[in-house]
Amino acid sequence: MGIPVKLEVFEGPLDLLLHLIDKNKVNIYDIPIVLITEQYLEYVKNMQTKDLNIMSEFLVMAATLIKIKSKMLLPKEDKEDEEKEDPRQELVDRLLEYKMYKFISEELKDKQQDAAKVMFKNPSIPDEIRDYKEEINIEELLGDITLSKLHRIFESVIKKQADKIDPIRSKFGQIEKEEINLSDKMSYIEEFAKKNHTFGFRKLLEEQCSKMDLIVTFLGILELMKTGIIQILQENLFEDILITYDANASVS
Numbered sequence: 001m002g003i004p005v006k007l008e009v010f011e012g013p014l015d016l017l018l019h020l021i022d023k024n025k026v027n028i029y030d031i032p033i034v035l036i037t038e039q040y041l042e043y044v045k046n047m048q049t050k051d052l053n054i055m056s057e058f059l060v061m062a063a064t065l066i067k068i069k070s071k072m073l074l075p076k077e078d079k080e081d082e083e084k085e086d087p088r089q090e091l092v093d094r095l096l097e098y099k100m101y102k103f104i105s106e107e108l109k110d111k112q113q114d115a116a117k118v119m120f121k122n123p124s125i126p127d128e129i130r131d132y133k134e135e136i137n138i139e140e141l142l143g144d145i146t147l148s149k150l151h152r153i154f155e156s157v158i159k160k161q162a163d164k165i166d167p168i169r170s171k172f173g174q175i176e177k178e179e180i181n182l183s184d185k186m187s188y189i190e191e192f193a194k195k196n197h198t199f200g201f202r203k204l205l206e207e208q209c210s211k212m213d214l215i216v217t218f219l220g221i222l223e224l225m226k227t228g229i230i231q232i233l234q235e236n237l238f239e240d241i242l243i244t245y246d247a248n249a250s251v252s
Helices: 013-024 033-045 052-073 089-116 147-163 182-196 201-206 211-227
Strands: 198-200 230-233 242-245
Touching: 013 033, 013 052, 013 089, 033 052, 052 089, 182 198, 182 201, 182 211, 182 230, 182 242, 198 201, 201 211, 201 242, 211 230
Parallel strands: none
Antiparallel strands: 198 242, 230 242
């Protein structure tokens, strides 16, 4: 008698693929299709669902993965004039779109949970109180008001508004958001690493133009370290960090 295995339940084939990518800590823009396909097929093999609609979705994705795998195993034709199309690109686009919608759905779910904690109460103020308006004697209210007093009140209001303005920040121009793409930055770092092979972390940072460039560059290095494309070494404390490019790791 076989030992029953409890499998984690996924919402669909794309959800399973995202799980495998996170589990293997690989770059979603450079999926190792052989490894992911093997793990995906192993999961489908052990699925215990009897719902044909659900099973068919997973089988269609399995066929797609096998097709992509076969295309990548075929010898590549040398075409200098034409840009080579990555067989994985359509799958990557679908995964990114699904990941975005999944994130949005989680955000909406949080908002729904927060909204469930809000209580609403219908107004219960009696009509006679709600419609009550206090009578105001304009002549009595403005009896001792003169133009000079109104002028002093106006100057006081203007001064309070001027005091609220920061004399330094008010001179700043409009702050514009810098659009820097992480995937583009990773490609830039990889090309830089191919060209220099071994270089200092400081040298790479000196090539950047802004603070946002520095931040995204640092994140790109972490992602490339995770996939093994680059390796880092610091021999002594406070010395410059050496980055080395691994040509073998960049091949999926």
